Amino acid sequence: MEEIFGSVKVKRGLAQMLKGGVIMDVTSVEQAKIAEEAGAVAVMALEKIPADIRAQGGVARMADPALVKAIMNAVSIPVMAKVRIGHFVEAQVLEAIGIDFIDESEVLTPADETHHIDKWKFKVPFVCGARNLGEALRRIAEGASMIRTKGEPGTGNIVEAVRHMRMVMDEIRKIQNMSEEELYVEAKELGAPIELVKEVKELGRLPVVNFAAGGIATPADAALMMQLGADGVFVGSGIFKSSNPRKRAEAIVAATTYFDDPKIIAKVSEELGEEMRGIDIRKLTEDELMQVRSE
Numbered sequence: 299m300e301e302i303f304g305s306v307k308v309k310r311g312l313a314q315m316l317k318g319g320v321i322m323d324v325t326s327v328e329q330a331k332i333a334e335e336a337g338a339v340a341v342m343a344l345e346k347i348p349a350d351i352r353a354q355g356g357v358a359r360m361a362d363p364a365l366v367k368a369i370m371n372a373v374s375i376p377v378m379a380k381v382r383i384g385h386f387v388e389a390q391v392l393e394a395i396g397i398d399f400i401d402e403s404e405v406l407t408p409a410d411e412t413h414h415i416d417k418w419k420f421k422v423p424f425v426c427g428a429r430n431l432g433e434a435l436r437r438i439a440e441g442a443s444m445i446r447t448k449g450e451p452g453t454g455n456i457v458e459a460v461r462h463m464r465m466v467m468d469e470i471r472k473i474q475n476m477s478e479e480e481l482y483v484e485a486k487e488l489g490a491p492i493e494l495v496k497e498v499k500e501l502g503r504l505p506v507v508n509f510a511a512g513g514i515a516t517p518a519d520a521a522l523m524m525q526l527g528a529d530g531v532f533v534g535s536g537i538f539k540s541s542n543p544r545k546r547a548e549a550i551v552a553a554t555t556y557f558d559d560p561k562i563i564a565k566v567s568e569e570l571g572e573e574m575r576g577i578d579i580r581k582l583t584e585d586e587l588m589q590v591r592s593e
């Protein structure tokens with residue numbers, strides 16, 4: 299058993315078990331319980347949801363381990379937590395307390411602008427963000443067991459999540475239509491290892507699950523991302539910045555499950571109360587964009 303614990307197969311398999319589900323950002327035990335009861339497949343423990351990180355500014359770091367442990371004790375579903383990009387000691391701390399999954403996330407303030415964490419050194423699986431195929435494959439080459447397209451977190455605006463998912467899917471289709479010999483130049487242009495590019499051609503998808511994140515605020519948003527090819531969704535601000543988080547969380551779970559059934563999506567979208575207000579991405583400066591942090 300020891301031999302396979304922490305193996306690529308086990309770590310990627312854990313991510314696959316979350317397929318088709320919603321992973322919700324939570325900042326307290328109370329929110330974690332709401333998420334679990336609403337049908338989330340996992341929760342992401344963090345100090346502040348992305349909309350508040352964006353609004354309050356300052357340096358955003360890994361959550362207090364005491365908060366993470368309290369959430370782990372309160373729910374039976376897997377618990378994830380975020381570390382700053384490149385901050386391998388925050389990752390060591392989370393692994394030490396027995397976290398189920400680590401998100402090396404651009405939502406927190408990067409600790410290293412050049413290097414991501416060497417995720418092969420950890421037994422715990424990692425999820426990382428990507429805006430395109432090259433970025434996704436670089437993170438997988440570093441040991442990520444799950445990818446999420448980045449979107450623009452904390453905006454309640456789906457436009458960047460759509461852009462990034464379409465980009466990844468388009469680039470995969472392009473590779474599928476290439477000959478073997480063309481893959482070498484493509485790998486160079488993507489900045490990704492040739493072995494992974496070949497694997498994408500063979501599989502017709504990423505070798506790990508790819509969820510959508512950043513800006514999902516309604517059941518229809520979640521279903522849109524699923525129809526565009528996401529394996530599942532992450533939702534943070536859209537739920538806990540709305541007037542009725544419990545009802546919205548349940549509706550987003552239903553819409554993710556029945557993403558290709560507009561009648562169900564219509565039904566669960568009724569009377570959800572006030573939505574998160576949201577931000578026009580064009581009003582953000584380059585410095586305010588989280589998606590561009592470390593590629």
Ligand SMILES: O=C(CO)[C@H](O)[C@H](O)COP(=O)(O)O
Binds near residue numbers: 322451452532
């Ligand atoms: O980083 C994340 C995924 O790991 C966040 O959960 C996600 O991006 C949340 O964004 P939003 O608050 O816009 O839903």
